Amino acid sequence: MNQNRVDEYRRNFMTALGGVAAVAVVAPSFVLQTAHAAGEVTAKPADQAVTDAKRWGMLIDVTKLTDGGAAMVAACKKEHGWGDEAHSDATQKAHWARVVKVTDKLTQNSFSLPVMCQHCENPPCVDVCPTGASMKRADGIVQVNKHTCIGCRYCMMACPYKARSFVHEHLVDQKAHSPRGIGTVESCNMCVHRVDNGQLPACVDAAPDAVTFGDLNDPNSTLSQTLKAIGGKQIRADLGLNTGVRYHGI
Amino acid sequence: MTSKFSNIFLASVLALATLLSGCDSAPAAGTNLETAKQKADQCVEPTDKMRSNHMSMLDHQRDATMIEGIRTKQHSLNECINCHVAPTKDDGTPLHYGDDQHFCTTCHAAVGQKIDCFQCHADRPAGDENYQHKVGSADAHHFTQGVVSAAMPTAAEVQMVVQPQQGAAQ
Numbered sequence: 539m540n541q542n543r544v545d546e547y548r549r550n551f552m553t554a555l556g557g558v559a560a561v562a563v564v565a566p567s568f569v570l571q572t573a574h575a576a577g578e579v580t581a582k583p584a585d586q587a588v589t590d591a592k593r594w595g596m597l598i599d600v601t602k603l604t605d606g607g608a609a610m611v612a613a614c615k616k617e618h619g620w621g622d623e624a625h626s627d628a629t630q631k632a633h634w635a636r637v638v639k640v641t642d643k644l645t646q647n648s649f650s651l652p653v654m655c656q657h658c659e660n661p662p663c664v665d666v667c668p669t670g671a672s673m674k675r676a677d678g679i680v681q682v683n684k685h686t687c688i689g690c691r692y693c694m695m696a697c698p699y700k701a702r703s704f705v706h707e708h709l710v711d712q713k714a715h716s717p718r719g720i721g722t723v724e725s726c727n728m729c730v731h732r733v734d735n736g737q738l739p740a741c742v743d744a745a746p747d748a749v750t751f752g753d754l755n756d757p758n759s760t761l762s763q764t765l766k767a768i769g770g771k772q773i774r775a776d777l778g779l780n781t782g783v784r785y786h787g788i
Numbered sequence: 789m790t791s792k793f794s795n796i797f798l799a800s801v802l803a804l805a806t807l808l809s810g811c812d813s814a815p816a817a818g819t820n821l822e823t824a825k826q827k828a829d830q831c832v833e834p835t836d837k838m839r840s841n842h843m844s845m846l847d848h849q850r851d852a853t854m855i856e857g858i859r860t861k862q863h864s865l866n867e868c869i870n871c872h873v874a875p876t877k878d879d880g881t882p883l884h885y886g887d888d889q890h891f892c893t894t895c896h897a898a899v900g901q902k903i904d905c906f907q908c909h910a911d912r913p914a915g916d917e918n919y920q921h922k923v924g925s926a927d928a929h930h931f932t933q934g935v936v937s938a939a940m941p942t943a944a945e946v947q948m949v950v951q952p953q954q955g956a957a958q
Contacts, residue, residue: 570930583862584858584859584860584861585858586858587856587857587858587859588856604917624901673854675855675856675857676856676913677857681854683854683855684908685850685851685854709911710884710906710909710911711882711910712908712909712910713910713914714866714869714870714909714910714913715915717908717909718908719907719908719909720907721907722908729948730793731859734857734859735859771823
């Protein structure tokens with residue numbers, strides 16, 4: 539009887555200890571990247587303009603994306619309501635973000651990664667825009683001001699990442715926070731409406747283990763620290779665009 | 789000469805006033821529009837200022853929001869829509885710009901105005917959101933001034949806003 543009671547105590551103790559140990563093992567990668575990163579995106583007062591004190595960016599760890607980023611793309615579709623254009627063919631449909639599969643021809647090694655606007659420091663799309671509609675905000679977010687976009691699609695030609703698409707048809711029931719319509723070019727805007735409200739972009743929320751979002755200008759941000767620790771590659775770094783979206787494991 | 793010009797000016801002002809007064813005519817039967825009209829006293833600006841200047845306010849706000857990320861609610865198009873437009877018509881079908889029950893359409897039709905706002909922007913609140921700023925909600929008064937004297941909603945108005953729209957569940 540007594541022996542049984544001791545075993546019961548021991549079992550409970552060991553179970554509790556195991557739980558603590560499990561948390562300790564998971565913590566360095568998980569807790570640091572999600573909880574802290576979310577805390578770093580603080581809501582900006584609604585009546586104040588963004589400044590260049592911050593530069594938003596993200597690091598996507600492709601090795602931790604089990605689906606190659608499909609969940610991130612799905613979250614983007616849901617957030618902004620793109621992708622179900624009924625009258626557009628496959629080459630015309632919107633693609634704010636897409637999953638790109640890369641295969642090394644020599645070794646046949648293959649992996650997938652999500653590719654969207656890379657939010658360049660020196661964006662070619664802004665250089666070529668004749669009306670100033672393609673613009674970079676002070677905090678580094680590159681977006682299209684559709685009020686002045688004339689739909690010439692120069693920026694689509696200029697972008698080395700194929701990040702932009704053009705709306706070919708009349709749309710109805712757009713999301714209130716993400717206006718999009720016929721005759722304008724559109725692309726990932728890093729969920730600017732969410733970031734301004736202190737939330738993470740939808741794709742980051744969809745893959746919290748794999749993506750770190752934060753301030754590239756702050757050397758102490760989780761993003762900067764993670765980049766320092768594990769590094770992060772730019773796609774087509776040779777172009778010297780200094781992208782805000784970085785990848786690990788490509 | 790001067791008097792001739794002032795006459796022309798006066799005439800055009802009168803013509804505009806006549807056109808705008810068309811907006812005062814009784815709304816088509818429908819709770820959506822009646823609610824919107826009854827809330828004129830609670831608007832972020834006086835009615836006459838809204839009638840003549842709403843577009844310049846929206847223009848200013850759109851540039852501030854797009855370029856500088858300023859997202860105040862007072863002159864936000866989203867808030868106009870949330871307050872003045874219901875997601876569905878009286879019969880439960882989606883309400884869009886161009887329908888005679890849409891708040892914006894009523895006046896634009898009277899003055900022959902063609903706008904492009906709703907080619908991109910949502911022309912009705914999402915069904916599950918706090919549309920028409922349900923009475924008593926925290927969002928009901930998001931303006932900064934001149935709202936203390938806002939008229940209390942009548943019992944009928946409260947009923948209208950609080951009760952689910954007829955057929956909204958369809």
